[in-house]
Amino acid sequence: MIKVLALPKYGRMGASSRLRFAQYLPWLQQEGVQITAQPLLSDELLLARYQRGSYGLWPLLRAYAGRWKTLLQRRHFDVLWIEKEALPWLPLWLELALLRGVPYVLDYDDAIFHNYDQHPNSWVRRLFGRRLDKLMAGATLVVSGNHYLAQRARDAGAPRVEVVPTVIDLDRYAYMPKSQAGVPAADKLPRIVWIGSPATVHYLQVLHEPLRALAERHAYVLRIIGGGAVELPGVQVEVLPWSEATEVENIGTCDVGVMPLLDSFWERGKCGYKLIQYMACGLPVVASNVGVNSEIVQDGENGFLASTPDEWVAALGKLLENQSLRAQMGLAGRQLVERCYCIQQTGPRMAKLLHISGGGR
Numbered sequence: 001m002i003k004v005l006a007l008p009k010y011g012r013m014g015a016s017s018r019l020r021f022a023q024y025l026p027w028l029q030q031e032g033v034q035i036t037a038q039p040l041l042s043d044e045l046l047l048a049r050y051q052r053g054s055y056g057l058w059p060l061l062r063a064y065a066g067r068w069k070t071l072l073q074r075r076h077f078d079v080l081w082i083e084k085e086a087l088p089w090l091p092l093w094l095e096l097a098l099l100r101g102v103p104y105v106l107d108y109d110d111a112i113f114h115n116y117d118q119h120p121n122s123w124v125r126r127l128f129g130r131r132l133d134k135l136m137a138g139a140t141l142v143v144s145g146n147h148y149l150a151q152r153a154r155d156a157g158a159p160r161v162e163v164v165p166t167v168i169d170l171d172r173y174a175y176m177p178k179s180q181a182g183v184p185a186a187d188k189l190p191r192i193v194w195i196g197s198p199a200t201v202h203y204l205q206v207l208h209e210p211l212r213a214l215a216e217r218h219a220y221v222l223r224i225i226g227g228g229a230v231e232l233p234g235v236q237v238e239v240l241p242w243s244e245a246t247e248v249e250n251i252g253t254c255d256v257g258v259m260p261l262l263d264s265f266w267e268r269g270k271c272g273y274k275l276i277q278y279m280a281c282g283l284p285v286v287a288s289n290v291g292v293n294s295e296i297v298q299d300g301e302n303g304f305l306a307s308t309p310d311e312w313v314a315a316l317g318k319l320l321e322n323q324s325l326r327a328q329m330g331l332a333g334r335q336l337v338e339r340c341y342c343i344q345q346t347g348p349r350m351a352k353l354l355h356i357s358g359g360g361r
Contacts, residue, residue, distance in 0.1 A: 002358040004028070005077040006037040007070070007086055012244065013043040015197065016109050017083060019166050019273065020145070027347030033354050036077070038070045040086075050198050064090075071098040078358035080104040084112050085135060092131050096138065105357050106136060106153075109145035109166050111269025113152060118265065132156075140357045143350075145271035146292040162353060166271040170342045173248055173280035175334050177327060190320050191238070193223045193254035193283070195247065195274050201227030206260035206288070210312035211235045217313075218320045225250050252281040255326060256319045257303075260312075261288040272296045275303075276341045279333030284326050286315045296341075302333035 006025075008017035017039060025035050041063050045055050055063075067087060074080060080102055087095045116128040133156035136142050142158040144150035145166050153161045192211075194204060204227070211222060212234035222235050226242030240250055251257070257278025261267040268291040275296045278285050285303035287293040299305045304315035319326050339345070 001032045001034055002078040002355055003034045003076070004036070004079050004081050004354055004358065005070070005074060006035050006081045007067070008037065008039050008083040009088075010041050010046050011039045011043040013046050014039075014041075015273070016166075018244070020107055020109055021081075021083060023169060023343060024347060024350055027343060028351050028354065031348060031351030031355075033351055038067070040064075040067050040088075068098065074099070074102045077102060079140070079354060081107065081354065083107050084110075085132060089128070092128075092134055095135065099138075103140040103357055103359070104138075105141045105143060105354065106139045107143045108149045108153070108269075109271045109273075111149060111152070111266055114266055114269070141353060143353065146269070146295075148268045148291060164346055164350060164353075165341055166273045166276070167341045167343050167346050168276055168280045168337065170280070170338065170344055173277075173337075175280070175282055176252070177282060177331060189236075190218075190220045190256070191223045191254040192220055192256045192258055192316065192320075193225065193251055193278070194227070194258050194260075195225040195242070195251060195277060197226050197242070198228045201230055203260050203262070204230060204232065206262065207258065207312060208232050208235070210309045210316070213309070213313050214316050214320075218317060220320055223250070223254055247277070248281065251277055251283065254281075254283060256316065257281075257283045257285045258316075259285065259287040259293060261290045261293065263288070263290045267291055276337055279303075279330075279341075280337045282327075282330035282334050284319055284329035284333065286312065286319070296336075298332070298336070302329050302336055 006021055008021040010017040012018045012022050028035055045059055045063065049055050071086060080099065082104055113132040116131050117125060119125050136153045137157040139158055141160045142153040143162050143164050144153055147163060150161045150163050211232065215235055221238050223238045223240060224230055225240045225247065229239060230237060259274050270291055272292045275285050275287055279302060285297060286306055287297050289305040289307045294305060297303045297305050306312040306315050
């Protein structure tokens, strides 16, 4: 049994914290890992940011004070398991001082180092540009959600780097082949689905013109889960709130999943989780040919990759026209998830990595 202090950024409302920390807890406990989890920011703070655009100064100061207090207790644990960084935007020397004496593991599923090294303010770049690189170099282990993030950790001098994708739990994502789901009612339009948050819904603007062109040829509904109100003139839109309890059903009752992205250094750090969600539900996908998307999407087998507006329209049109193609690609996607992108595969591996990092076996 090893004792691990988990330091995620958020509670369950934060997608990265929920998927790369919280969902692992039952698996780790049964593998002899005793977890104490202390998020930096509460769900209430995250909700305030979504609603008002900021956390608020005093709540943020209280959150940092709580994290500081937690780190002072670090020597009661065998290893620290940190989401990205323990004290964002504070001086590196202070964070390293509060980590000293206990091995720590860093987990990344986004290229947040670009918050610093690509910041528009030259002083921020000068003072913090290599902040996370130095933090990685001092870690016992860096766990990365894709190879772009892993390469940054290796270049920084991290002694050990492992790639562990962001995954789903097969027990939550029950699979019903689309061929068994029944023929859609005559008045039920096919649904294209996008799931995300207010922070990422801007990516749908990449699809506005292709979706509008598609609507001139095919009748369909775009279901947006978790993004809030979106203006997409010429596109029939259905907006649903996100909740952990309903996300699987709301994806599974759709026909095609989409993941549009821009092509920049930031997007290359993304881990393609929504593609994995769609595939777990048996949906074919269409995704921008950017970063890890090109690893998850096997073009022509479980979905299509698109680089231009015309390619988006063509790919979505093929899937809307052909129910058997949707079922075939959906099955291929589900099989890929079962092999590579589920916690049933990564749970035991994460337990082993934490045992090794904490000095166990």
